[in-house]
Amino acid sequence: MKIFGKLLLLGSGLIAALFIFSTFYHIYQLRNEAKKYPPPGKLITVDNNKMHIFTEGQGDITLVFMAGSGTSGPTIDFKPLWSKLLDEYRITVVEKAGYGWSEQSAGSGDIEKMLEKTRKALKLSGEDGPYVLVPHSMSGLEAIYWAQKYPDEIRAIIGLDPAIPDHYLNSAFKLPSKSQLYIMYFMSRIGLTRFMGSSELERNLPLLKSKDLTVEDKEKLTAVFYKSSLTKSMLNEIDYIEENASQVKRNGIPSDIPMYFFIAENSDLSIIPNWTADLSKYLDEVKSGNYKMLNTGHYVHHEKSDLIAQEIKRFIREKF
Structure with missing residues (x-):
């Protein structure tokens, strides 16, 4: 003994x-x-925290890219898509607190507060609406909420396999346990993620194998992953997910806002039942609602950026 x-x-x-x-x-x-690897865009102070806003292009229409939960480096994550849209549009990538080059924040994950920070950061950075919102995954809730509260600021929503309220209000939906999340949070905060093997790192960052990124892009993506993987801000957002979904559900569908969803047929979101069916059903209630099924995983903008860019241009020309 x-x-x-x-x-x-x-x-x-x-x-x-x-x-x-x-x-x-x-x-x-x-x-x-x-x-x-300094921030490629502007750091805007919002409520005593610096938010990173990246902008490129000179078009009359501004597309605002909004990252899904846990996307550590939104600016680079969206690059395979936004780089193909610069010839016609101004693009902006909003990195919320705890994402990408933005600072951490102990603030609430309440959707009202997140939206107001996003709007304030855009205005302070000199970006004016109305915008075409391009949300991926969980940020679909924030995009819909934005259209509900400030419809005059939104031209359209182009969803990249976006979330809608019913996804999180389904009785079968179960979040990972808090103990699991906090173990992963602890590991990322003390840097244990740096000791991943190359295959494990590529599993977390599939864009490391992408031909759409330069070697420097991939180095930046890896660095920002070590900085901003599963931050406290991301955990706060997860804590509020069902409450936020309920709020957006109560407000109804902003049916006057044109919407086009790119839906992944092979989404790996096994914790969320009926993901694909709920998205197509949601658009039935939108006056100008369209969708395109894609034979991809959840990060549709990684795998089908050429097709999506062409479709976005066609959709915007038809609507505006």
Whole structure:
């Protein structure tokens, strides 16, 4: 028993030493990466936190890209798509608190507060509406809520396999346990993610194999992943997901806003039943609602960026 106790103590000490080493190495690397890869857009101070707003292009219509939950580097994540739209439109990528180059925030994940920060950041950065919103996944809720509250600010919603309220209000929907999420949060905060093998890193960042990104893009994507993977802001957003979905559901469908959804036939969102069917059904209630089924996974803008860019241009020409 004494030997077992000593072994246990030794093992605990080694684990503690590993955590300490990982934490200090992570902090050191974050400082180096911040110098090497500064924000490509503007850092806008909103409620004492800096939000990153990236803009390119000079078109008369502005497309606002809104990232799904847990997307660590939205600006680069959307690049395979937005880079193909610059010839006709102004594009803007909003990185919420805790995403990409934006600062962390202990603020609430309440959809009202998130939307107001997004609107304020855009206005302070000099971007004027009305906008065409391009939300991916969970940010579909925020886009719909925006159209409900401020319809004059929204020209259309172009959803990239976007979430709608019914996805999260289905009785079969179950979130990962808080213990699982906080274990992953702890691992990312002390930098254990830096010790992933290349295959595991590519599984988390499939764009590392993309031909649409440069070598430097991929280096930036990896660096921002280490900085902003599963942050406290993302956890707060997950905590509010059912409450936010209920709020958007109560407000009804903004049926006067044109919508076009790109729906993934092979979405890997197994925790959310009827994802595909609910999206097509939602558009039945929209006066100008269209959708296109794509033989892809959930990140449709990674796998079908050429097709989606062509369809976005066609849709906007027809509507405006």
